[in-house]
Amino acid sequence: MRILSAADGVRLRAAFWRPPGTARGTVCLFHGRIEFIEKYAETVGDLLGRGFAVATLDFRGQGGSQRLLRNPLKGHVADFAQYRLDAEALMRQLVFTDCPPPFFALGHSMSAPVLLTLAERQPQWFERIVLIAPLIGLRRNVNGRWAHGLAAGLCGAGLSRAYVPGGVDRPMSLLPFEGNPVTSDSKRYERTAALIRHAPELGLGAPTIGWLHAAYQATAAIGRRGRPEAFRVPTLIMTAGDDRIVDPLAGASFAARLRGGGHLMMRGARHEIMSERDDIRDLFWAAFDAFVPGSRALR
Template sequence: MNLPSFPDNPTPEGIVAQPVLTSDGVRLRSAVWRPAGPVRGTICLFQGRAETIEKYFEVVHELLERNFAVAALDWRGQGGSERRLRNPKKGHVDDFIEYERDVEAFMQQVVLPDCPPPYFALAHSTGGLVLLRVARRSRLAFTRMVLVSPLLDLGAMNPPRKFVNATCSALSLLGLGDAFPPAARLARLEARGFEGNQLTGDARRFARTVAIGKTAPTLTIGPPTIGWLSAACRAMIEAEDPAFAASVKIPTLIVAGSEDRVVSPLAIERFVREMRLGSQIMIPGARHEIMMEREPIRELFWAAFDAFIPGSED
């Protein structure tokens, strides 16, 4: 359960790593931090696909400075959590309900017993879609949620979702759900390079993410499997129903980037219009990983976060 530290990305002090066991028997890795001063509540941090707790150390530092406790989770199939398939580079699920089980176990075993209320969710990309799925069924314990670049449809860099869904559904029926898509390549992030990357416009933070993979390659995974893509498409299709957005009863702020080509900013705008308790901020010039972006973009993000997430004394 060790979390490695990096010269440009040190582990925040006071970390308590905790194992989590889901209802279907999957072992997950989680971590909790408490601030040095008075605690304003707990931010539950949910990452995107293929990410790790280590990638968010800077964000954890910034939340601790705001006097929030932080509880973070590695989804099943990635980071330091258990892999389902023999090939550890395949972060696979058959259905997004499996991620919902991760959230439930994390909240019941780590957050509710060990972390001070009130509880707020901060989620990125795939994590954002999972939290919306959870929130439509139950409020859990979250007072508010901030979702960054949630996966509500595929962005411009990807093939159309209808094509991906039809192709991956057919291949899954043929028993190929555990395989990588035919055109997928196991190219490492550093091999693709900073120039032309679709994640961030900040070269230093891009290099920091690359360093995690070089130093701790067991934390990384490759492209999504055919089955994962099929599950993601089904989850996105469910979220298109206007009743889905209207059923989310937790006040939610969605932050999107105008230059995001990984997920669809237009789909995010459509979703927010159907929400009863939702609002959106579009940050000009931001790519997909807004919390890993250039400082002017991150300043806008944190200003929106601070205005939306109240502490227990507010």
């Protein structure tokens, strides 16, 4: 493990692995909300087995990185640009100094707007990007104008650090398997729960109203007219057909607007594709292997 420091001073926990022999490059692995390094042990092993080095970190406010509020269970940021500072710290303080090129990005859910914005600013950093169940749009029942306006109004009233309505003050990974929105694989779900029971400090509860408002702003910004069309890094988007957290149709629509984009719908998959059943994971890895490594940024 390595401790990094973001540009605004937030402490971040990071990790790096090398495969046996000569590496084919480095996959920079970026997590979704509530996730942490240990949860990705199986994915890291899969990447090492493919000959890639792997670099990853816990975003601020979750995992083993610095928590931002007095209540460590509250998932909160005021702006997704803060997550971009975390990603930049990983690249500048670990990847570019210790990791073999070329560099590829693999991002889940919340990481999508972070990586897309980062690659707009630094298109030379990643050869290719793979986004899994990307947070391009939230699920429809929380994505209307009234919801955006309500979140903005509550933030303006000083409630940005309160839980979203119905938010629970306990680790989300310890909720019952039955009816969960993230995976249909009970063994992988229980594996994550066991990690939290063993190290409760890694757990995270519901998002705050401020986090939700920041998510609305981030997704609206990356979808503005002309932005996907001008994106230069070849990107593969994989959406989950049974996603109840983000809108898979928004991800598919975004991919169609990319000059160098591709899209694959994982039918039967819930939100956490990398924690899904073997048949779904096998399909993911087949697509990954066909896409990575790839060419340099589009000109």
